[in-house]
Amino acid sequence: MNSFQYQNPTRIVFGRGSVDKLGELAKPFGTTILLVYGSGSIKQTGLYDKVMGQLNEIGANVLELPAVEPNPRLSTVKKGIEIARAGQADLILAVGGGSVIDAAKAVAVGVPYDGDVWDFCIRKAVIRDALPLATVLTLSATGSEMNGNSVISNWEERQKRSFGSPFAYPKFSILDPALTYSVPRNHTVYGSIDIMSHVFEQYFSLTEHTPLQERFCESILHTVIENVGGALTDPGNYEARANLMWAGTMQQDWASHGIEHEISAIYDIPHGAGLSIVFPNWMEYVHTERLDRFVQYAVRVWGIDPAGKSDQETALAGIEATRNFFTRIGAQARLADFGIGAEHLDRMADEAVRFGPIGSFKRLDRQDVRNILESCL
Amino acid sequence: MNSFQYQNPTRIVFGRGSVDKLGELAKPFGTTILLVYGSGSIKQTGLYDKVMGQLNEIGANVLELPAVEPNPRLSTVKKGIEIARAGQADLILAVGGGSVIDAAKAVAVGVPYDGDVWDFCIRKAVIRDALPLATVLTLSATGSEMNGNSVISNWEERQKRSFGSPFAYPKFSILDPALTYSVPRNHTVYGSIDIMSHVFEQYFSLTEHTPLQERFCESILHTVIENVGGALTDPGNYEARANLMWAGTMQQDWASHGIEHEISAIYDIPHGAGLSIVFPNWMEYVHTERLDRFVQYAVRVWGIDPAGKSDQETALAGIEATRNFFTRIGAQARLADFGIGAEHLDRMADEAVRFGPIGSFKRLDRQDVRNILESCL
Numbered sequence A, B: 001m002n003s004f005q006y007q008n009p010t011r012i013v014f015g016r017g018s019v020d021k022l023g024e025l026a027k028p029f030g031t032t033i034l035l036v037y038g039s040g041s042i043k044q045t046g047l048y049d050k051v052m053g054q055l056n057e058i059g060a061n062v063l064e065l066p067a068v069e070p071n072p073r074l075s076t077v078k079k080g081i082e083i084a085r086a087g088q089a090d091l092i093l094a095v096g097g098g099s100v101i102d103a104a105k106a107v108a109v110g111v112p113y114d115g116d117v118w119d120f121c122i123r124k125a126v127i128r129d130a131l132p133l134a135t136v137l138t139l140s141a142t143g144s145e146m147n148g149n150s151v152i153s154n155w156e157e158r159q160k161r162s163f164g165s166p167f168a169y170p171k172f173s174i175l176d177p178a179l180t181y182s183v184p185r186n187h188t189v190y191g192s193i194d195i196m197s198h199v200f201e202q203y204f205s206l207t208e209h210t211p212l213q214e215r216f217c218e219s220i221l222h223t224v225i226e227n228v229g230g231a232l233t234d235p236g237n238y239e240a241r242a243n244l245m246w247a248g249t250m251q252q253d254w255a256s257h258g259i260e261h262e263i264s265a266i267y268d269i270p271h272g273a274g275l276s277i278v279f280p281n282w283m284e285y286v287h288t289e290r291l292d293r294f295v296q297y298a299v300r301v302w303g304i305d306p307a308g309k310s311d312q313e314t315a316l317a318g319i320e321a322t323r324n325f326f327t328r329i330g331a332q333a334r335l336a337d338f339g340i341g342a343e344h345l346d347r348m349a350d351e352a353v354r355f356g357p358i359g360s361f362k363r364l365d366r367q368d369v370r371n372i373l374e375s376c377l
Helices: A016-031 A047-057 A076-087 A098-112 A185-203 A211-233 A238-250 A256-267 A271-302 A312-328 A344-352 A366-375 B018-029 B047-057 B075-085 B098-108 B185-203 B213-235 B238-250 B259-269 B271-302 B311-328 B342-352 B366-375
Strands: A004-014 A033-036 A061-067 A090-094 A133-137 A149-154 A157-166 A173-174 B004-012 B030-035 B061-065 B091-096 B133-139 B149-154 B159-164 B171-177
Touching: A004 A016, A004 A047, A004 A238, A016 A047, A016 A090, A016 A173, A016 A185, A033 A047, A033 A076, A033 A098, A047 A366, A061 A076, A061 A090, A076 A149, A090 A098, A090 A312, A090 A344, A098 A149, A149 A256, A157 A256, A173 A238, A173 B061, A173 B098, A173 B311, A211 A238, A211 B213, A211 B238, A211 B366, A256 A344, A256 A366, A256 B030, A256 B047, A271 A312, A271 A366, A312 B030, A312 B091, A344 A366, A344 B238, A366 B061, A366 B213, B004 B018, B004 B238, B018 B091, B018 B171, B030 B047, B030 B075, B030 B098, B047 B061, B047 B091, B061 B075, B075 B098, B075 B149, B091 B098, B098 B133, B098 B149, B133 B149, B149 B259, B149 B271, B159 B259, B171 B238, B185 B238, B185 B271, B259 B342, B259 B366, B271 B311, B271 B366, B342 B366
Parallel strands: A004 A173, A033 A061, A033 A090, A090 A133, A133 A173, B004 B171, B030 B061, B030 B091, B091 B133, B133 B171
Antiparallel strands: A004 B004, A149 A157, B149 B159
């Protein structure tokens, strides 16, 4: 096991109706609140009214940054920073999924910073302060509600970059599984794949002697695998929604998914869909790096019987089970499913390794990334 | 799944040599530090000198509360409160295992309180403030390094009581697995049983639809089961020690182990030894309350093959496997092993239910407790 430091200050308020506690939770942070949200679905579901009711009750002055994109854009973040500064916001409140929360984080760290907030994404500056941030989560996926990471797209330059900072942890996050009943079916699918992919990035590690961490990872994978069906069949299944939501929160972000980011930086496809395509191919490409871990994955997570199989056969059977599962719940397996061909492979490969080789399990250089992308076509 | 709130502010600094960061970690809290420790083994191992070196380097004024007992006593806590008040301590620093940390917590919450610190243990007062607290852990066991709970013995009245408070979380905890190399063999045994017992109290729950929580519990149990042998065979096995330590920290305290407390309140036997005796008998007594959970435990944790067995047979096989494991690693199975007979059964049963029936899996009244204790003889 490697040395590490761990601290997570976010207060989680989990359960049915927990949004009714928003007012009392927000009150200590001040009177002016910048509400950040997405496409407006929170208006259709009535959540917007509920949130405003809570904020009115504590006499808050509410500013708004609506229409945050699924891959949140730098331009939107900058608009939010201006609104927050002009209105002297005391608290940034994200109501939505990972994209909305990521945008709100960028606003929170951008407000007290004199330069361009993009500096944090390209490592030109270090985050030293932030406005307080809180979240009401409406989609189980990224774990962004309980970490200090954010991914922002610079659409003009077709770049997708991330930052992470202890200052960007939410002060509190409200997790009400019932709020996820109304998410579109494909968001439930892609969100589940996103959770699993985050776990993969942690699980397929070269660090040895981490049995507890590996089993925690397997626990999250099992929980997603066992509950996504229930949520798809009956969108109002509280227990399935609660288990997906808690699984999404307990996996915590730690790295960007480099290759997929380059796809969705150029094509604006759903992040989870990109992951569904990339991950099985990445697994096939790297599995010989650490065959034992892939065998363990196949046996423990997918129940592959290793009897009569070589280690490689067992490992590949686990990878195939992964791909089949993604397809079964309704995600895509090939870039062609989105009409994407080979035309930008070189550019995506260039961008992915812009700051050097990526990945820690196997360091991927430009050619590796291109090979994996090609296998995704 | 039930609704809940979750927050854990403790900063964990984990790894070989992490005690070398003590100075910089402690510095922000002030200049006068009350060092709390136990029997003095930290002087033999050189840890005391290392700690003092770190504290001298930052120019700290160090006060001392030595000789904290394995079941820490109220009288010792009160002595610590006096020392901290007289010397105007800024930070309480526990260097030791769960007992030392628990005592330090009681000192930390007791200093700013006008009344008797025992009030917190008997629910006569609510904790509203505390001095900052930090820990250097030398024994993997209770999770006390990452929670706000404490268990204190009032030896005069033969009572053992607990308190818990958000104010009693350590600000930081230094976890260096190498510091546990030198603990006596039986502390490694009892500490491991303590970790497992804490998990049992969470695992054997009536709450349904908690697959992730159950799998996390199983992950911790597997990690202890797989690593305790390595630590006993080779006390300097870093990886085994690291895995036990992280397992102990990741299980977090949530309730007192009521029945065992009554045994060690009267007999001063090691807490882990008491748990080793009580738990298998408690399991046998309550297993019909929720047979499915005990079957799951037997199959997933101990690999019991349910084929050809009734659910009850499978459940009982899992309980027997637990008892056998405790015995195999060197713990006791009967009170008689400590020369304890039936003479105080009634008194222990009375004390255990002093505030009403105990336990949530099955509410145990006085007769239940007496029955379980009798099966432990």
